Amino acid sequence: MNISKVKKIYTLLFVAVLFAGCRKDAVEVVNPDRHFCYTYVDQFETIWTGIDQGYLFWDRDTVDWDAVYERMLPVFRQFDSKGGATDEELDRAYKQMVHGLLDHHMYVQVKNLKTGNPVYADPAWDEVPYRDYYHYTFFDQQVALLKTMEGVTEYNEGNDYFRCYSALFPGSDGKKIAYLRFRSFAATSTARSVSYGSLPVATVGPLRWFYGNGVVDGVTNGWAGRSNVEAVIIDLRGNGGGNLDDIRPLICSLTPTKTDIGYTRHKEGLGRLDYSAWTSFSIDSHPNHLDGTKKVVLLVDVNSVSCSELSACIVQSMPHGTVIGERTYGATCPLIPGGHDMLYSGVFGDYGSLGYYVYTSNFDVVDKEYKSLEGVGVTPDIECLFDFNALQNGRDNQLERALEYIRTGK
Amino acid sequence: MFLAFACVCLAASSQKSDGTFRSTMFPADPIGRWNVGLFGGIDRNTHVVDVGYATDMKYTPMGGATAGLSAGYHPVGWLTLRADLAWVQKNYRLDRDSYYVSFMYTESTNDYILLPLAAELSFGRTFRVVAHVGGYVGYWLSGKREGQSLSVSYLISGNDEDTFFEEDYAFDETRDNRLDAGLDFGVGMRLAVAKRFDVSVDMHWYYGLTDVQKSYMTNLNPRYNTTRALQFGIAYWLGKGNEKKNKGE
Numbered sequence: 170m171n172i173s174k175v176k177k178i179y180t181l182l183f184v185a186v187l188f189a190g191c192r193k194d195a196v197e198v199v200n201p202d203r204h205f206c207y208t209y210v211d212q213f214e215t216i217w218t219g220i221d222q223g224y225l226f227w228d229r230d231t232v233d234w235d236a237v238y239e240r241m242l243p244v245f246r247q248f249d250s251k252g253g254a255t256d257e258e259l260d261r262a263y264k265q266m267v268h269g270l271l272d273h274h275m276y277v278q279v280k281n282l283k284t285g286n287p288v289y290a291d292p293a294w295d296e297v298p299y300r301d302y303y304h305y306t307f308f309d310q311q312v313a314l315l316k317t318m319e320g321v322t323e324y325n326e327g328n329d330y331f332r333c334y335s336a337l338f339p340g341s342d343g344k345k346i347a348y349l350r351f352r353s354f355a356a357t358s359t360a361r362s363v364s365y366g367s368l369p370v371a372t373v374g375p376l377r378w379f380y381g382n383g384v385v386d387g388v389t390n391g392w393a394g395r396s397n398v399e400a401v402i403i404d405l406r407g408n409g410g411g412n413l414d415d416i417r418p419l420i421c422s423l424t425p426t427k428t429d430i431g432y433t434r435h436k437e438g439l440g441r442l443d444y445s446a447w448t449s450f451s452i453d454s455h456p457n458h459l460d461g462t463k464k465v466v467l468l469v470d471v472n473s474v475s476c477s478e479l480s481a482c483i484v485q486s487m488p489h490g491t492v493i494g495e496r497t498y499g500a501t502c503p504l505i506p507g508g509h510d511m512l513y514s515g516v517f518g519d520y521g522s523l524g525y526y527v528y529t530s531n532f533d534v535v536d537k538e539y540k541s542l543e544g545v546g547v548t549p550d551i552e553c554l555f556d557f558n559a560l561q562n563g564r565d566n567q568l569e570r571a572l573e574y575i576r577t578g579k
Numbered sequence: 580m581f582l583a584f585a586c587v588c589l590a591a592s593s594q595k596s597d598g599t600f601r602s603t604m605f606p607a608d609p610i611g612r613w614n615v616g617l618f619g620g621i622d623r624n625t626h627v628v629d630v631g632y633a634t635d636m637k638y639t640p641m642g643g644a645t646a647g648l649s650a651g652y653h654p655v656g657w658l659t660l661r662a663d664l665a666w667v668q669k670n671y672r673l674d675r676d677s678y679y680v681s682f683m684y685t686e687s688t689n690d691y692i693l694l695p696l697a698a699e700l701s702f703g704r705t706f707r708v709v710a711h712v713g714g715y716v717g718y719w720l721s722g723k724r725e726g727q728s729l730s731v732s733y734l735i736s737g738n739d740e741d742t743f744f745e746e747d748y749a750f751d752e753t754r755d756n757r758l759d760a761g762l763d764f765g766v767g768m769r770l771a772v773a774k775r776f777d778v779s780v781d782m783h784w785y786y787g788l789t790d791v792q793k794s795y796m797t798n799l800n801p802r803y804n805t806t807r808a809l810q811f812g813i814a815y816w817l818g819k820g821n822e823k824k825n826k827g828e
Binding site: 191192193195196197198199200218221222228234235238413414416417421433434435437438439440441442445446447448449450451452453503505510511512513532534 | 742
């Protein structure tokens with residue numbers, strides 16, 4: 170081999186090695202779940218980064234998150250440079266930061282470094298109250314009417330540990346309608362506490378009346394399963410959601426078949442658009458379930474949130490299921506506590522130790538046509554808007570509509 | 580495997596029927612000639628990504644297949660300008676090793692079409708050892724994902740049936756950079772097994788220089804593919820040799 174040939178080979182190899190160094194360097198990012206913040210800018214950047222990397226809806230959210238950073242950074246710099254911010258200023262800044270985000274579970278809680286007070290920002294609150302049918306929840310006023318309604322028997326109520334109510338209404342042809350209302354999805358944990366003796370048995374009285382003695386064992390020997398009951402009503406108006414553990418014994422036990430709801434996915438990496446594959450979202454019926462001949466009616470309103478909305482999706486998928494009421498809140502994508510360690514999305518931070526906390530979803534849920542209901546809510550099969558005048562006159566128009574549907578089929 | 584193949588080829592083809600050895604196994608007159616061929620083989624791809632604080636996400640290499648067409652032109656005896664049209668799989672696996680989600684995994688199977696262009700340098704006379712250096716451009720044709728994930732169904736009912744998935748990868752125009760380019764370098768051997776036929780074995784390193792994601796967010800860690808391929812091929816020499824030029828070589 171002559172010298173010039175060797176030179177050519179070395180030149181080619183040199184060029185190859187030169188190009189091999191052309192990969193971009195990795196970016197260093199802090200873990201937003203565990204970051205101590207000593208300045209307003211630090212707090213802002215940590216929260217911005219946590220949402221940037223872990224927020225579930227960047228594939229469809231219309232907020233320009235990079236523009237939010239550019240717009241808001243000078244505001245927080247100014248707080249640092251002038252030695253602090255008032256609670257009102259900080260509150261306003263965080264509300265501006267998260268304004269328009271789709272996630273209706275989300276809220277941001279930040280400690281004001283100067284005053285030590287918390288400020289909150291909740292993007293759903295920029296949307297839900299502006300719906301033309303929006304109203305506050307009138308849970309207490311509505312349950313107060315229950316025992317006064319025509320033909321009601323077997324009225325039961327729980328206690329302040331678990332706000333729950335049950336009753337029996339007359340149905341058609343001498344049959345009955347079993348009714349249950351609860352304020353939150355905490356039945357399973359409450360029933361466990363009762364079985365451990367740490368809560369009085371009366372706490373789950375209405376649940377046992379409706380489902381049977383087991384409660385977490387699905388429908389056993391409760392009124393819902395009796396042969397003279399033609400239909401059941403689960404009233405989730407004003408129900409703010411809670412634990413997913415309740416879904417199967419309380420809702421899926423109302424049908425004998427597996428319920429196909431749609432698909433779910435989660436984040437799978439720190440990139441905004443790093444998603445897992447879609448997996449089927451179906452729930453087996455509970456071993457102790459209704460026989461499938463009874464009508465199942467779910468009552469919802471604009472204050473039905475999270476697990477209440479999932480329940481509405483499930484009941485809409487049941488052959489004998491009907492959802493009546495108003496379009497729900499729109500927080501349809503669930504989350505699990507501690508999920509950030511598993512999925513690098515969802516809830517992050519800790520208010521007590523770190524001075525910030527962000528509550529946000531980590532499971533995307535879509536229906537069988539891949540349509541998302543996040544930020545929209547579940548549209549009922551039969552719409553019946555809340556009537557404040559009726560309530561003032563001692564009537565619950567939505568519950569009356571549900572009873573009418575069961576009795577008449579219309 | 581590489582060496583074994585070389586030895587077998589060498590032994591099988593270098594001995595004549597009368598027991599003597601051929602004096603020239605590479606065409607004696609390669610200058611100014613083209614060869615065209617087919618190749619196939621196996622590969623192993625490494626998905627290079629910095630997972631940051633997501634430390635339980637472990638990307639591991641996965642095997643795949645490769646096949647294609649090749650063409651080479653010999654302007655001088657020791658140099659071949661080579662162009663391939665290659666189908667190359669760039670597969671990888673993601674595992675999770677934290678306690679609660681250790682069952683989760685994703686196997687990504689990705690099909691690419693590549694056009695490598697390389698300068699191939701030959702060493703030796705009767706038995707050719709080659710080294711090539713060049714680059715490639717390519718396109719990410721399709722992908723599949725299968726594995727096991729965490730599903731809401733599992734959280735609610737404990738039934739893991741819905742945690743398994745298998746899907747065609749849906750490209751996202753905002754996220755996915757389907758254009759691929761990088762370096763292609765490696766080594767190989769050539770052996771003439773008949774008057775116009777060579778068999779070859781090549782080791783390729785496809786060193787991706789393009790991020791498989793577009794730059795769609797500020798703090799985005801890049802992802803690259805590095806693929807090693809072992810290719811077995813056969814090539815056919817076109818035309819006749821130029822005796823005059825070859826004498827000079």
